[in-house]
């Protein structure tokens with residue numbers, strides 16, 4: 012195991028009583044490394060272009076290196092905060108949604124016992140002032156999406172941060188909500204520019220829209236390969252790639268993702284597959300797997316499944332909908348950016364879940380899915396509540412679904428993996444019967 | 449193979465440029481065609497105004513209003529075979545191209561697009577209707593259609609004074625604007641011969657002023673009120689060119705809606721209908737070009753798709769694609 016490099020003096024002090032921050036960082040590094048090792052070494056035929064991403068996570072979480080310099084850092088607490096606007100001011104958005112058990116524990120004090128691991132972990136991280144890849148935050152934006160996120164704003168403020176409250180509608184079909192959200196984004200654009208002292212103009216916004224668009228396209232290109240009969244890339248790698256988007260430099264990220272595309276495409280030509288011939292094709296949906304909480308994708312693929320598609324805000328939803336502009340002027344571009352984030356979103360916080368159902372159906376058909384794994388963080392009301400209707404829809408479609416409630420604790424492991432193995436086995440049996448019958 | 453390649457090329461086409469040149473070409477034909485003896489008839493299903501003495505083809509409403517105003521004994525006799533055949537020609541023209549007449553051929557429509565281009569050049573934002581005003585204002589075009597169809601019939605039946613002859617033409621901005629392109633400003637006057645004439649011609653002038661102001665701030669302002677558009681809608685289910693949607697592929701992202709000049713809500717939010725052409729639509733295809741989902745929107749001629757929404761085409765038009773690809 013790699014140790015944190017620390018100066019002589021600090022180590023000596025550690026022996027007496029370890030500085031809580033250093034201790035926290037040590038735990039975090041251990042957690043990160045454990046997951047990275049598992050993802051990297053427990054699967055055969057790794058893609059060499061994935062090395063960049065493995066090393067990136069190691070750099071950020073184990074070696075604590077900083078990625079960006081001299082640019083203002085804007086912390087975001089949801090995918091609803093428009094990247095395009097932040098990039099247009101030459102600032103860097105860093106998504107703070109956190110996946111560490113270490114942080115979940117230290118954030119536990121703020122929240123009731125049965126509440127969302129992600130929200131707890133994010134609070135824990137903010138409490139430790141331990142932002143991945145970044146020295147300090149210049150700005151913090153928090154949307155009013157689900158209840159737990161919304162209420163946690165006041166806790167983040169209690170810790171001592173200035174938080175920008177971004178108002179988000181929870182009905183998305185009406186004209187009012189469209190207009191309301193556009194207004195929110197127009198205001199955010201003005202406020203951010205004023206607070207950071209950075210200008211935004213036609214040209215910078217256009218190039219930011221295109222930068223994000225290119226990143227999205229790279230992801231879409233990768234996803235196309237997952238539709239194929241022999242899938243050249245595993246879902247655990249995809250989640251790692253999309254998680255890197257949270258903090259990586261966007262242009263480098265795009266370049267590296269395209270490198271993965273090329274290698275995976277070459278594999279398709281060779282005819283090598285990342286999964287077995289009979290591996291059940293899985294659609295993952297529900298609460299977002301965020302590094303290092305990738306245990307579910309890990310277990311699924313260790314049990315010989317292959318995640319070919321997902322519907323979650325740490326992957327698919329980040330990249331799915333794209334900005335379309337009619338007139339390349341500020342007045343139209345800002346609204347266009349706003350629309351991208353609201354209208355196509357399949358987040359469970361909205362009143363209706365028809366769009367999510369339609370998205371799942373579409374994914375099942377075009378990615379030729381055998382089974383669905385639905386994860387809900389214990390205490391996430393909205394995902395727990397939607398489970399029922401999704402279950403019914405899957406029954407109607409004849410697609411088996413496994414529903415699991417999880418949190419970030421490693422203790423759950425054994426029981427969870429048994430359930431997943433059994434589910435994969437049942438899918439295989441079903442497939443075999445279908446082939447024979 | 450070859451056909452496939454061409455098809456792929458079309459999917460990535462810059463629809464704006466394509467449209468601009470077609471519109472310009474047809475504008476010249478319709479407005480200046482007379483100079484070179486072009487005459488495509490008097491049954492054209494768009495506002496190519498007959499008051500333009502050099503028109504290369506004339507708006508069907510001119511002859512329609514004239515023909516319907518015949519005394520009823522004549523209208524409903526064998527002598528009206530001409531009326532029927534004119535109607536047949538109109539239908540034929542329309543059925544082939546559907547509302548694409550509006551998006552690509554109508555001189556009055558093209559003029560509005562030019563005014564929009566001017567506004568854009570000045571960097572002035574456009575405005576839109578609220579949902580409520582949209583719903584109530586859109587009915588106006590059907591009232592105008594009633595004027596076009598019913599008034600002449602009432603005149604023929606002797607129930608309405610002949611002073612109302614060609615009433616809609618007198619009110620129509622096309623009559624005042626189109627002739628100006630051939631240097632004829634004579635339509636800009638008020639006819640004092642009777643109270644009705646004063647009313648109609650004053651209305652015409654006012655409407656024309658509103659036309660200019662309106663289309664400067666609202667894209668395709670006039671089309672929203674156009675009775676020809678209402679008339680089209682009656683026959684569009686039978687047209688060969690179709691605008692289709694596959695709701696299963698649609699994410700309801702609203703990209704199509706936000707570029708739609710006519711603010712057609714259904715284009716994004718209706719995921720049930722297959723035929724997605726609505727009465728206000730001008731068949732400009734901006735929506736198809738702006739949709740990022742493969743095959744969610746498409747244009748068919750009879751059964752064959754000629755233009756579809758594709759991710760690649762979307763990316764190219766938005767400048768997301770690298771030069772290398």
Ligand code: SF4
Nearest residue numbers: 127129157159298391
């Ligand atoms: S997992 Fe549920 S509770 Fe947690 S942030 Fe997401 S929606 Fe909110």
Ligand code: SF4
Nearest residue numbers: 497507617620622623
């Ligand atoms: S005045 Fe209007 S309705 Fe009459 S012919 Fe001209 S364009 Fe057509």
Ligand code: SF4
Nearest residue numbers: 550554557671674677
């Ligand atoms: S709706 Fe517009 S484009 Fe169509 S005929 Fe009327 S004025 Fe012309």
Ligand code: SF4
Nearest residue numbers: 698699701702704739
């Ligand atoms: S742009 Fe395409 S995917 Fe988006 S709402 Fe319109 S039709 Fe649907």
Ligand code: SF4
Nearest residue numbers: 708729730732733735
């Ligand atoms: S629905 Fe499409 S074709 Fe019709 S007017 Fe709107 S953008 Fe144009």
